[in-house]
Amino acid sequence: GDSVTQTEGPVTVSESESLIINCTYSATSIAYPNLFWYVRYPGEGLQLLLKVITAGQKGSSRGFEATYNKETTSFHLQKASVQESDSAVYYCALGENNYAQGLTFGLGTRVSVFP
Amino acid sequence: AQTIHQWPVAEIKAVGSPLSLGCTIKGKSSPNLYWYWQATGGTLQQLFYSITVGQVESVVQLNLSASRPKDDQFILSTEKLLLSHSGFYLCAWTSNTGQLYFGEGSKLTVL
16 A cells, blocks of 8 residues: 655754655555645644645745655655744655545654754 | 534543544535544544545544535544544545645544
8 A cells, every 4th residue: 555654753953953854655556646744733733834746846835845756755854944933743645636535644753943 | 715623622431432523614515525543653544535425435444434414524433432542533625636624633532
């Protein structure tokens, strides 16, 4: 089946430092998966951070970037300079073009940013 | 604007007791609906999905059942809870671009 593996948390980083959360996927049943990063901030619901549906393309949102690399089956999330407000749990996910069957999620990575 | 509401926010139940969790979506006609479950320390695991009223597909067997009695309503239930049912349950719907919109979730503790 399909699966997503991401950096095991928790990850602790100081404000203004860089952050990278690794994500690799295996899409055995999907020829051209769409890739997503979701985020849950403390006290809030799970929400979409960014998505990329075409291999080779980069998505960005709130200073975060992720590039869809089909060769390495990766979709790492990066931010050059984090802020305390980036403290959250981040989930990598994949899905197919026909979204009826939903998404497959990774375990999630808890990130804590300290001032 | 679409809204998604889950109830209850939290439940503490005894092993062997029944459970019913609900989800209502407003502002979206004929949405694809999903139930996800997350055990403590685990990943978000899809349990069920439904693309139309009266039809529900099971993705993972956890001795739970789901029903879609109305276009905007999705119900998760069981007659006998197990300890392993504890966790966080999320209802979601997808937009035409595949983005999942989640509810606030229901936290279930089985004792």
